[in-house]
Amino acid sequence: MKFGYFTLTDNPPAYGPGRRDPNRFLLEVVEECVEAEAMGYHSAWVPEHHFGRFGVLPSPTMFLTHIASRTRTLKLGPATVVLPINHPLRMVEEFNLLDLLSDGRAVFSAGRGYDQGEYTPFGASFDDSRAVFDEQMEYMMAAWRQSPFEFHGRYYSTPEPLTVVPRPLQQPHPEVYVACFSKPSIELAARLRVNTIFAPFAAAMLFGSVQEAARESKRMAIEAGHPDPKVMCSYFLAVAHSSAEADRARERLLHYLHSILPVLPGDRSTAPPHIAYFVDIVERLKAMQPSQLGDRSIVTGDVEHCIEVLKRCEEGGLSEVILYFNFGELSHRDTLAAMERFAKEVMPHFAEKHETVVAGRTS
Secondary structure, three states: OOEEEEEOOOOOOHOOOOOOOOHHHHHHHHHHHHHHHHHHEEEEEEOOOOOOOOOOOOOHHHHHHHHHHHOOOOOOOOOOOOHHHOOOOHHHHHHHHHHHHHHOOOEEEEOOOHHHHHOOOEEEEOOOHHHHHHHHHHHHHHHOOOOOOEOOOOOOOOOOOOOOOOOHHHOOOEEEEEEEEHHHHHHHHHHOOOEEEEOHHHHHHHOOOOHHHHHHHHHHHHHHHOOOEEEEEEEEEEEEOOOHHHHHHHHHHHHHHHHHHHHOOOOOOOHHHHHHHHHHHHHHHOOOOOOHHOOOEEEEEEEHHHHHHHHHHHHHOOOOEEEEOOOOOHHHHHHHHHHHHHHHHHHOOOOOOOOOOOOOOOO
8 A cells, every 4th residue: 555645735714813824835845745755655645725715725737747847756646626616628638738747647636625615716606516527527538538539518518529638648547536525426436437535534424434435436436347446545644652642633633623614514504415415524523522533534643553544444445545744733844754754654564665657657
């Protein structure tokens, strides 16, 4: 099982007047991505967030292209593109270009997001986001799998057969993941024969555990004709050398979770039906206490405990876990230290040092 660096660049207004300067924060994330490669991480994953409501990184493709110029082997992925506020054809072009410029290291991941405030300024419909997202994914897979390609749908159509240039080095396309917070998203990924990525908290609500979510996702994908489906998950992580240090990590996570509540759909009377499950998530988060943040939310504890939790992920069929270190206002210095601690004390207990990426192939 591989490990990646992951951040949502959380910096919500609830962090107060002392929250980070966004420009400086982004430059620190650049350094963290570069250092991740040096420490042996397989990949780096960055978000799409707008207007400072939650995170501070609005364009994952531009950011990852810069990271590509500073690294040699690191896989480069968005976690995730908020697809309904983007045009699918533009996304195909941008990720093809990222794949070319990175010598075959691009990964694509998309979801619908959860913040209506990121939709409205772009003129996108939050209420229709599921139908739009499903069609966008179908459009993108047609553009990647056919050349030239045609597409005629409810929301998007090509006026004539189109040829997309450049083509990606990874053929027929970079690895593709759908961020899954609901069963229809898993069904979409299976139908399109692409991969899935889960957040353990949501996976536990759906299936009882991220391992069961992985098994169900793989089962559905194989039944739909996907010969080798991959499943990933993200995890908040803090290797702790004392119980007090683990308690501080849980308190920091709860601080993060409570601070992002304003951007989540928390009102059952106004949440669109396709995203109403987020209301249940919000209700649970409001009542959450640090002691309740267990392995379904965060991996924290001593080295042996972290290895045990992650081994369960590996045994459950996950191919990679991407690790969120800098949540809840953890400083840049402490983030680098946390990354290094994991790389030195936990990563060696897993199967492989991450191999060099060969252009034109996935690894």
